[in-house]
Amino acid sequence: MPEATPKPEELVQINYDPHEKDWRKTRPEFRKGTFCHAALPKDVKYLGLPNPRDWQPPDVDWKLPPNWKEIILQGMKERLEKFRSFRLFMDICVRCGACADKCQFFLGSGDPKNMPVLRAELIRSVYRRYFTTTGKLFRGLAGARDLTEDVIKEWFYYFYQCSECRRCSVFCPFGIDTAEITMMVRELLNLVGVNTNWVIGPVANCYRVGNHLGIQPHGFKDSIDFAVDDLEEITGVRVEAPINRKGAEVLFIVPSADYFATPHYYTLLGYLMLFHEIGLDYTFSAYAAEGGNFGLFSSHELAKRLNAKMYAEAKRLKVKWILGGECGHMWRVVNQYMDTMNGPADFLEVPVSPFTGTRFENTRSTKMVHICEFTSDLIYHNKLRLNPSRNDHWKVTFHDSCNPARGMGLLEEPRYILRKVCNHFHEMPENTIREQTFCCGSGAGLGSDENIEARLRGGLPRANAVKYVRDKHGVNLLTCICAIDKATLPTLLEYWTPGVDVGGIHELLGNALIMKGEKERTTDLRGQPLQQKSEAVHA
Amino acid sequence: MPGISPSQKQAIAERWLAVALETYPAQSRQFLEGEKDPFRNPVGQSLRTQIPKLVDELFGDMDPQRLGQALEELVRLRAVQQFTPREALGFLFLLKPICREELPADAQARAELEDRIDEIALVGFDIFVRCREQIYEIRANEAKRRVALLERMNPEAGR
Ligand code: SF4
Numbered sequence: 044m045p046e047a048t049p050k051p052e053e054l055v056q057i058n059y060d061p062h063e064k065d066w067r068k069t070r071p072e073f074r075k076g077t078f079c080h081a082a083l084p085k086d087v088k089y090l091g092l093p094n095p096r097d098w099q100p101p102d103v104d105w106k107l108p109p110n111w112k113e114i115i116l117q118g119m120k121e122r123l124e125k126f127r128s129f130r131l132f133m134d135i136c137v138r139c140g141a142c143a144d145k146c147q148f149f150l151g152s153g154d155p156k157n158m159p160v161l162r163a164e165l166i167r168s169v170y171r172r173y174f175t176t177t178g179k180l181f182r183g184l185a186g187a188r189d190l191t192e193d194v195i196k197e198w199f200y201y202f203y204q205c206s207e208c209r210r211c212s213v214f215c216p217f218g219i220d221t222a223e224i225t226m227m228v229r230e231l232l233n234l235v236g237v238n239t240n241w242v243i244g245p246v247a248n249c250y251r252v253g254n255h256l257g258i259q260p261h262g263f264k265d266s267i268d269f270a271v272d273d274l275e276e277i278t279g280v281r282v283e284a285p286i287n288r289k290g291a292e293v294l295f296i297v298p299s300a301d302y303f304a305t306p307h308y309y310t311l312l313g314y315l316m317l318f319h320e321i322g323l324d325y326t327f328s329a330y331a332a333e334g335g336n337f338g339l340f341s342s343h344e345l346a347k348r349l350n351a352k353m354y355a356e357a358k359r360l361k362v363k364w365i366l367g368g369e370c371g372h373m374w375r376v377v378n379q380y381m382d383t384m385n386g387p388a389d390f391l392e393v394p395v396s397p398f399t400g401t402r403f404e405n406t407r408s409t410k411m412v413h414i415c416e417f418t419s420d421l422i423y424h425n426k427l428r429l430n431p432s433r434n435d436h437w438k439v440t441f442h443d444s445c446n447p448a449r450g451m452g453l454l455e456e457p458r459y460i461l462r463k464v465c466n467h468f469h470e471m472p473e474n475t476i477r478e479q480t481f482c483c484g485s486g487a488g489l490g491s492d493e494n495i496e497a498r499l500r501g502g503l504p505r506a507n508a509v510k511y512v513r514d515k516h517g518v519n520l521l522t523c524i525c526a527i528d529k530a531t532l533p534t535l536l537e538y539w540t541p542g543v544d545v546g547g548i549h550e551l552l553g554n555a556l557i558m559k560g561e562k563e564r565t566t567d568l569r570g571q572p573l574q575q576k577s578e579a580v581h582a
Numbered sequence: 583m584p585g586i587s588p589s590q591k592q593a594i595a596e597r598w599l600a601v602a603l604e605t606y607p608a609q610s611r612q613f614l615e616g617e618k619d620p621f622r623n624p625v626g627q628s629l630r631t632q633i634p635k636l637v638d639e640l641f642g643d644m645d646p647q648r649l650g651q652a653l654e655e656l657v658r659l660r661a662v663q664q665f666t667p668r669e670a671l672g673f674l675f676l677l678k679p680i681c682r683e684e685l686p687a688d689a690q691a692r693a694e695l696e697d698r699i700d701e702i703a704l705v706g707f708d709i710f711v712r713c714r715e716q717i718y719e720i721r722a723n724e725a726k727r728r729v730a731l732l733e734r735m736n737p738e739a740g741r
């Protein structure tokens with residue numbers, strides 16, 4: 044927007060309603076800070092996706108293929124036939140508005156097109172125009188509109204301001220899942236080469252090397268070795284962290300940020316301590332060194348390609364079952380899609396904890412257990428010695444990450460662990476946690492740098508609830524079990540709720556875990572001095 | 583401004599809240615105005631709670647700390663929403679016409695009041711600029727955390 048210096052009397056003449064037009068005709072304003080950069084042609088090419096070229100969202104000409112309209116409509120037709128849910132979601136919305144105020148992007152921006160009902164309407168209107176009789180006949184009167192390049196731009200803008208968090212679906216009486224609609228639209232955009240660098244870059248890396256950052260196997264080994272050294276310094280115990288070891292019982296898969304970023308890294312230390320202490324027979328894989336799957340944020344086909352390596356590595360390493368770390372959307376893929384995409388994993392066994400004998404029947408089809416299920420089961424059976432006072436410097440709250448919470452119903456296990464490993468745990472207000480949890484505002488490929496303002500808007504409701512427990516209980520640590528959360532919540536809180544750090548559940552577990560042969564702990568896993576040294580042992 | 587009644591203050595706060603809400607698109611206003619749960623409507627909540635505080639200060643002590651806190655909450659929000667700087671801060675100046683209409687006053691009292699409003703706007707401007715600068719800082723910090731371990735492993739890299 045041009046910003047000529049206004050005269051003083053103009054200062055009060057604000058345009059109150061910059062957006063107040065017929066919503067079907069509004070073209071989005073690509074304001075810096077609200078959109079992600081376009082994918083690089085080299086990555087698009089590498090993945091064999093259509094229409095690699097140089098372009099950016101603010102450009103007038105997006106260099107779509109000449110027959111782009113045909114491609115999109117054909118793509119819609121195919122998906123309407125293939126996915127019954129898609130057709131259903133297009134047809135059955137009664138515009139009751141129950142979902143309208145449930146999206147954190149709407150709550151933080153006040154932009155009506157971020158209401159789930161209107162977000163979906165952006166494609167529903169096109170569906171009506173080309174795929175329903177009334178829409179074909181009555182056009183605008185039936186809420187239908189023509190597919191134009193502006194519509195494509197609008198789709199890009201708003202479907203990349205949806206984090207596929209599914210919060211809205213919790214409130215829809217018909218169970219319409221706007222996240223699924225977003226996935227469909229992103230697939231369609233993909234067909235004409237409209238995708239983002241923050242998604243396609245990591246997908247290309249992961250497809251080539253096995254993780255989003257493009258770290259080579261020796262780099263992966265270096266950082267795991269580094270963690271082992273670090274741990275020895277902190278605890279006096281030398282742990283083993285096997286990589287690519289054939290015949291191990293368990294394959295352990297983490298999001299790559301765990302071995303490169305903070306605060307994720309402290310959680311990695313916690314896993315390593317735990318596995319050493321109980322003597323788990325496990326291995327990492329340098330090729331399945333990424334639990335995350337950014338393919339999910341672009342298309343089912345890409346998600347499937349990246350997911351395949353998990354089972355491929357499990358097979359190659361001849362493990363019995365898979366254990367997965369603190370990751371968000373990995374669990375969405377595992378729970379909802381892996382079995383049909385790349386399964387069934389008949390060559391694996393139904394996971395059984397070698398320490399408690401618990402059979403994880405819930406993972407009977409995927410053969411993959413969440414680390415919080417695994418650890419809470421150990422604690423429940425008194426298999427760990429814990430000193431929660433080593434976390435007394437933390438006043439803790441817990442953010443339910445969208446995917447584990449709404450995607451797999453993992454609500455109690457992390458809380459159970461937290462209550463055993465720390466003494467000060469305070470819940471945020473009830474309508475902001477569990478199934479109703481607010482998204483960090485950066486999921487589904489939105490955690491980029493250039494769209495920071497959109498993220499800060501989307502993250503406001505979460506940060507606002509954290510602020511409440513900060514002010515009321517002195518909370519200074521927000522825990523979570525998702526790598527995207529750990530990357531982006533610190534940024535969010537720095538802006539909205541300063542004074543609150545972000546950490547993982549297994550970081551706190553690591554602090555509390557009493558290891559055989561350990562030296563007296565003087566610091567936590569971050570190297571911060573411990574507040575108290577009382578040895579009140581639980582279990 | 584001595585002698586202003588609570589009901590006058592309230593009237594000013596209400597009108598001001600209404601015009602602040604009007605800076606948002608029409609389809610959203612009803613919600614921002616109507617939803618009273620602070621966690622389900624953080625933007626509406628901030629406007630509703632902070633605007634009366636500002637009005638109190640305007641007709642009270644102009645206490646820098648209280649003024650700063652109330653402004654901070656509002657401006658921090660508007661600094662990241664879809665506003666140009668003048669749209670983000672312009673609502674502060676809208677106090678002037680509202681006060682003019684609500685309070686018949688002599689020229690001197692009016693001038694004094696408008697000076698105070700200017701002062702509020704200037705503080706708001708400071709906060710706005712600080713927030714915009716902070717956005718760059720938090721981006722840089724995030725980028726550092728993203729590869730924090732790499733840097734610890736290779737302290738020389740990237741220097
Ligand atoms: S971000 Fe979440 S709540 Fe908002 S539309 Fe997308 S899935 Fe629904």
Ligand code: SF4
Nearest residue numbers: 136138139140142215
């Ligand atoms: S709650 Fe469901 S039916 Fe109601 S407007 Fe939203 S998507 Fe449509």
